[in-house]
Amino acid sequence: MKLLELRGIRVGFGNAPQRVQALRGVDLDIAAGEVLALVGESGSGKSTLARVAMRLQHADEGQVIYGGTDVTGLKGARLRVMRQRIQMVFQDPHSSLDARMTVAQAVEEPLAIHRIFRRAERRARAADLLRKVGMSPGHDDKLPGSLSGGQLQRVAIARSLILSPALLVCDEPVSALDLSVQAQVLNLLLDLQEERALALFFITHDLSVVSEIADRIAVMYLGRIVEIGTRRDMLTNPRHPYTVALLSAASGAWKPAGAEVVLDGDPPSPINPPSGCAFRSRCWRALPICAEVDPVLSGAGTGATHVACHDPVGAGRTHPT
Amino acid sequence: MSLPVMLRRLAGRAAFILLTLWFVVTLTFILTFAVPTDPARAIAGPKATAVQLEKARAALGLDEPVPVQYARYLANVLRFDLGRSHSQRRPVAEIVLERLPYTALLALSAITVQLVLGGVLGLWSAVRAGGLMDRSVFLLSLVAVSLPQFWVGLLFLYLFGFKLGWLPLGGAALPEGLVLPALTLGLAGAAWTARIVRSTASEALASNTVLGLRGRGIAPRRIVLKHVVRLSAGPVLSVLALDFGLLLGGAVLVESVFGWPGIGKTAYQALQQNDVPLLMGTVVVGSIFVLLINALLDVARFALDPRIR
Amino acid sequence: MVSDPEPPVLVVQGLSTLLTMDRSLPPVPLVDRFDLTVKPGERWAIVGESGSGKSITARSIMGLIDPPLSFSADRIEVDGVDLTHAGRDAWREVRGTRIAMILQDPLTALSPVFTIGNQLVETIRRGAVTALDARIRALELMRDVGLSEPERRMAAYPHQLSGGMRQRVAIALALASRPRVLIADEPTTALDVTVQAQILRLLVGLSQDLRTAIIMITHDIGILPGFADRIAVMYAGRVMEAGPVSDVLRAPQHPYTRALLRARPGREPAAPRRRLPIIGGAPPDLLQPRRGCPFAARCTLALPVCSDVEPLTVAVGQIRVACHLAGLPSEEVR
Numbered sequence: 024m025k026l027l028e029l030r031g032i033r034v035g036f037g038n039a040p041q042r043v044q045a046l047r048g049v050d051l052d053i054a055a056g057e058v059l060a061l062v063g064e065s066g067s068g069k070s071t072l073a074r075v076a077m078r079l080q081h082a083d084e085g086q087v088i089y090g091g092t093d094v095t096g097l098k099g100a101r102l103r104v105m106r107q108r109i110q111m112v113f114q115d116p117h118s119s120l121d122a123r124m125t126v127a128q129a130v131e132e133p134l135a136i137h138r139i140f141r142r143a144e145r146r147a148r149a150a151d152l153l154r155k156v157g158m159s160p161g162h163d164d165k166l167p168g169s170l171s172g173g174q175l176q177r178v179a180i181a182r183s184l185i186l187s188p189a190l191l192v193c194d195e196p197v198s199a200l201d202l203s204v205q206a207q208v209l210n211l212l213l214d215l216q217e218e219r220a221l222a223l224f225f226i227t228h229d230l231s232v233v234s235e236i237a238d239r240i241a242v243m244y245l246g247r248i249v250e251i252g253t254r255r256d257m258l259t260n261p262r263h264p265y266t267v268a269l270l271s272a273a274s275g276a277w278k279p280a281g282a283e284v285v286l287d288g289d290p291p292s293p294i295n296p297p298s299g300c301a302f303r304s305r306c307w308r309a310l311p312i313c314a315e316v317d318p319v320l321s322g323a324g325t326g327a328t329h330v331a332c333h334d335p336v337g338a339g340r341t342h343p344t
Numbered sequence: 345m346s347l348p349v350m351l352r353r354l355a356g357r358a359a360f361i362l363l364t365l366w367f368v369v370t371l372t373f374i375l376t377f378a379v380p381t382d383p384a385r386a387i388a389g390p391k392a393t394a395v396q397l398e399k400a401r402a403a404l405g406l407d408e409p410v411p412v413q414y415a416r417y418l419a420n421v422l423r424f425d426l427g428r429s430h431s432q433r434r435p436v437a438e439i440v441l442e443r444l445p446y447t448a449l450l451a452l453s454a455i456t457v458q459l460v461l462g463g464v465l466g467l468w469s470a471v472r473a474g475g476l477m478d479r480s481v482f483l484l485s486l487v488a489v490s491l492p493q494f495w496v497g498l499l500f501l502y503l504f505g506f507k508l509g510w511l512p513l514g515g516a517a518l519p520e521g522l523v524l525p526a527l528t529l530g531l532a533g534a535a536w537t538a539r540i541v542r543s544t545a546s547e548a549l550a551s552n553t554v555l556g557l558r559g560r561g562i563a564p565r566r567i568v569l570k571h572v573v574r575l576s577a578g579p580v581l582s583v584l585a586l587d588f589g590l591l592l593g594g595a596v597l598v599e600s601v602f603g604w605p606g607i608g609k610t611a612y613q614a615l616q617q618n619d620v621p622l623l624m625g626t627v628v629v630g631s632i633f634v635l636l637i638n639a640l641l642d643v644a645r646f647a648l649d650p651r652i653r
Numbered sequence: 654m655v656s657d658p659e660p661p662v663l664v665v666q667g668l669s670t671l672l673t674m675d676r677s678l679p680p681v682p683l684v685d686r687f688d689l690t691v692k693p694g695e696r697w698a699i700v701g702e703s704g705s706g707k708s709i710t711a712r713s714i715m716g717l718i719d720p721p722l723s724f725s726a727d728r729i730e731v732d733g734v735d736l737t738h739a740g741r742d743a744w745r746e747v748r749g750t751r752i753a754m755i756l757q758d759p760l761t762a763l764s765p766v767f768t769i770g771n772q773l774v775e776t777i778r779r780g781a782v783t784a785l786d787a788r789i790r791a792l793e794l795m796r797d798v799g800l801s802e803p804e805r806r807m808a809a810y811p812h813q814l815s816g817g818m819r820q821r822v823a824i825a826l827a828l829a830s831r832p833r834v835l836i837a838d839e840p841t842t843a844l845d846v847t848v849q850a851q852i853l854r855l856l857v858g859l860s861q862d863l864r865t866a867i868i869m870i871t872h873d874i875g876i877l878p879g880f881a882d883r884i885a886v887m888y889a890g891r892v893m894e895a896g897p898v899s900d901v902l903r904a905p906q907h908p909y910t911r912a913l914l915r916a917r918p919g920r921e922p923a924a925p926r927r928r929l930p931i932i933g934g935a936p937p938d939l940l941q942p943r944r945g946c947p948f949a950a951r952c953t954l955a956l957p958v959c960s961d962v963e964p965l966t967v968a969v970g971q972i973r974v975a976c977h978l979a980g981l982p983s984e985e986v987r
Binding site: 191205206207208230231235268272273274275276277283285286290305318 | 817845875876912919920921923929931
Binding site for chain 2: 696715717745746747750751753754756758761762763764765766775776779810812823827829831899938
C-alpha cells in the first residue's frame with residue numbers, strides 16, 4: 024500500500040534571474056513499512072523534498088498524497104492531524120531540541136501539543152520510549168547541553184516517535200556522529216523500523232549507510248530523481264552514470280568491484296542547470312542528444328531500476344570517448 | 345554580482361533616503377505647531393498691535409488652512425527655500441550652508457579620532473588579550489562612555505586651554521581650535537569603537553582564516569594589520585553609521601561649549617531666540633547630512649566586504 | 654631493516670600536548686607521547702574519532718599551539734631542521750616553507766575579503782619574490798592544483814567558488830613555497846562525495862609528482878585504501894596502532910581498530926539485513942587521571958591487567974601496537 028505519494032513536485036526559491044530550481048519535477052512513492060533512501064549531494068534538493076513531504080515547504084507545482092488523500096492544500100486542524108502521522112529527525116539534534124527543556128519534557132511535548140492523554144500517562148509513555156531508545160532513567164531530567172551527540176539523537180528519535188507516526192523522515196540522522204556512535208543509532212533505527220513497521224524516508228549523501236538500511240534507493244541530482252530501484256539492483260547493477268560515480272566514491276566497508284570513476288568538476292548551479300540532461304556537464308558518457316533532450320525516468324530496456332538516461336550503463340552500447 | 349542587482353540596491357537606498365527626508369521635514373513642520381511661540385509675534389515684535397500681528401501672520405501665510413501651509417512648506421524645502429531667520433534677518437538656507445562646512449569638518453575629525461584611537465586601542469587589546477593594556481582599555485572605555493560630554497568638554501577647556509594654555513579656549517581658528525572639540529566629540533565613540541574592535545578582532549584572531557595564515561608563516565604584524573583589520577572593519581562601519589546621528593546630536597553641545605561656529609551652535613542659538621525657521625532649517629539640513637554620510641558608509645561597507653555585494 | 658638512503662622529512666618523538674585549565678590542577682594530556690617518522694613522498698593517515706587528539710596532534714606538529722594548550726617533545730625535526738626547543742620565530746620560518754597545512758573547511762580557512770590572487774601572491778611573496786614573479790608562480794600553482802581559467806579565478810573571492818575549487822585554492826596556498834610535508838586536516842569532510850574523490854586524487858598526484866609527504870587527519874577510515882601508505886589510529890590522545898595501511902586494514906592488531914573497522918556501514922548487496930557490531934560505552938573522560946589502557950573499559954577482550962598497567966608499544970610484523978594482547982595468536986584474540 025502506498026503511504027506517501029509525491030507527484031510532479033516543483034519548488035523554486037528566489038526571483039528571476041537568480042531563481043534556484045530546487046526541485047524540477049519529482050515523483051516518488053513510499054510504501055507502508057518501507058525504507059526508502061534518498062541519496063544526493065548538496066544542492067540536489069533532497070532536503071527540500073523532505074520538507075515538501077512534511078508539508079513544511081510549499082510546492083509550486085505537484086501534489087502530496089498521504090494514504091490516498093490529496094493533502095497538498097490541507098490547512099489547520101486537518102493538517103495537524105496529518106502531521107502526527109509523519110515525523111522528522113534532523114541531522115543536528117542540538118538545534119532540533121530546545122536547550123531549556125529536559126529530555127523527558129522534550130519527548131513528552133508533542134503529546135501535550137496535540138492534547139493526547141493525561142499528564143501522568145504522557146510522562147509514562149515518554150519514559151517508556153526513552154528506555155526503548157536506550158536512554159537510562161538518570162538522563163530524563165537532564166538538559167540537552169549535558170548530553171553527547173549520540174544521546175541527543177536518541178532523544179530526538181524518541182520525540183519523533185511519541186505520536187506513533189507511520190512515516191519517519193530522517194534527514195542525515197547519523198552524518199554528524201562518530202563511527203562507533205553512528206552504528207548504535209543506525210541499529211536503533213533498524214530495530215524501531217522493524218518493531219513498529221515504520222516507513223522510513225531516509226535522506227543522506229552516504230551510500231554505505233544506505234546500503235545497511237534501505238529497501239529501495241533513489242538517487243537525486245540537481246532537483247531530479249535520476250535513478251531509483253531496489254537496494255540490490257542499485258548496488259549491483261547501477262545504470263545511471265551518476266549512481267556509478269557515487270558508488271565508486273562511497274567509503275564504506277563494501278565497495279562495488281570495477282574501475283574507479285572520479286567525476287570532473289562540481290555540481291552545476293541550480294540557478295542555471297545545463298540544458299537537456301543536467302548531469303551531462305560531468306558525464307563521461309555524454310552524447311550529443313544529452314544536451315538537447317532531458318531524459319525521463321523510465322524502466323524500459325534492460326535492468327530492473329528506473330533510470331533517467333539516454334545511454335544507461337550496461338545497456339550494451341559502445342561509447343565515443 | 346550583476347549590475348542590475350547593484351542598481352536596484354542603490355535605487356532602494358535612494359528611495360529610503362527620500363522617504364526619511366520627507367518624514368523629517370513633516371515632523372519639523374508638525375513641531376512648529378508644538379512650539380509655544382508665535383512666529384508672527386516674533387517678527388512683528390512684542391509691542392505690535394493686533395492689526396500689525398494679523399499682517400505679519402498673513403505675510404507668513406499662517407492664516408491659511410494647515411494642508412495649504414504644509415504643501416507650500418514642502419514645495420519650499422524642495423527648492424531649498426527654508427524661510428527667513430528673524431534673529432539674523434537673512435535667508436535660513438544661506439546661514440545653514442555657511443555653517444555646514446564647520447560641522448562637517450568637526451564631525452569628520454571626531455570620526456577620525458574615534459576610528460584611529462578606538463581602532464588602535466581595540467586591536468592592541470585583542471592582540472594582548474588579558475594583559476595590562478587590555479584591562480586598562482576596558483576600564484578607560486567604561487569611564488569614557490559614561491562621562492557626560494559637556495563635562496568632558498569643560499574639563500578639556502580648563503586643562504588644555506586655561507591651565508596649560510596649549511590650545512585656544514574657543515573659536516574657529518584652524519587647526520588648533522578644532523583639536524579640543526574633535527577630541528570631546530570623538531571620545532565616547534572611540535571608547536565604543538575600542539570595545540567593538542576588541543571583540544571583532546578577537547574573533548578574527550581565533551578564526552580559521554588566521555589559523556591558515558599562521559600555517560603559511562605569514563608575519564604576525566601583517567596578519568593583524570592587513571587581515572584582522574580588514575575582517576573587523578565591517579561591524580565597526582555599521583555601528584558608525586548607526587551612531588552618526590547621535591554624534592551630530594552631540595555636536596550641538598560641543599559646538600556651544602567651544603564656540604565652534606557650526607550648525608549645532610546655530611541650532612542652539614535659534615532655540616534660545618525662538619527663531620523657529622532657523623531651527624527647522626538646521627534640523628532639515630542636519631538630517632540630510634546624516635543620511636548622506638550613512639549612504640557613504642554603506643558604500644564603504646559594500647566596497648570592504650565582497651560577500652554583501 | 655633495509656637501509657634507506659633518503660632521510661625522513663619529519664621526525665616526531667614523544668610529543669605531548671597538555672591542557673592547563675587551572676594552575677592549581679595538574680595539566681591534562683590531550684596528546685600523549687606521540688611518535689611519527691615520515692619519509693619523502695609518503696602518505697600517512699592519522700585516524701581517530703572526535704576527542705582522540707588527532708587535530709591537536711596536527712597543530713602541534715605545525716607549532717600552532719596557543720594557551721591554555723602547550724606542547725613539548727623529545728624531538729621534532731622538520732626537513733632536517735631541529736625544532737625541539739625552537740621559539741616562535743624559528744617555527745614561523747619553517748611553516749609554509751618546509752611544512753604546510755590545509756584545513757577542513759576551505760571557506761573559513763581563506764579570507765573572505767581578499768581575492769584568491771591577493772592571498773596567493775601574499776603567500777608566495779614571503780620569499781624575496783617580485784610582484785610579477787609571484788603572479789606568474791600563482792598562475793602556475795593554480796594550474797598545478799587543477800583550477801581551470803586561473804587568470805579569471807585570480808580576481809574571484811572565495812565565496813564565488815565552489816567547495817571543491819576552494820579546497821584546491823587552499824592546497825595551492827599550502828604548496829606555494831614547495832613544502833616537503835603537507836598536513837591535511839579532514840580535507841574532504843566538508844565536500845560532496847564526488848568532489849572528495851577529486852581532492853584525494855589530487856593529493857595522491859602531488860605526493861607522487863613533488864615527493865611531498867602528506868599527513869592526513871581523518872575520522873573516515875573508509876577513504877584510506879587507495880590514499881594512504883601508512884596509518885596511525887589514535888584513541889584518547891594515544892596512538893593505539895600504526896603501520897602500513899594494507900597490513901592494518903587486513904589484520905588489525907588492536908581491538909579498537911578491529912571494532913572500528915567492524916562498525917563501518919556498508920553491507921554487501923546480497924547479504925541479509927543485520928545489526929552493525931557496535932563499540933559499547935563511551936570514550937574516557939580526559940579530565941580524569943588515566944591509568945592502564947584508555948580503551949580497557951570498552952574492550953571486549955580486556956584482562957585485569959589492562960585497566961591497571963598501560964601497555965607498551967610493541968612491533969607485530971610491520972605494525973606497532975599498544976596492547977597487552979599484541980602478538981598473541983589471532984584465534985585467541987578474536
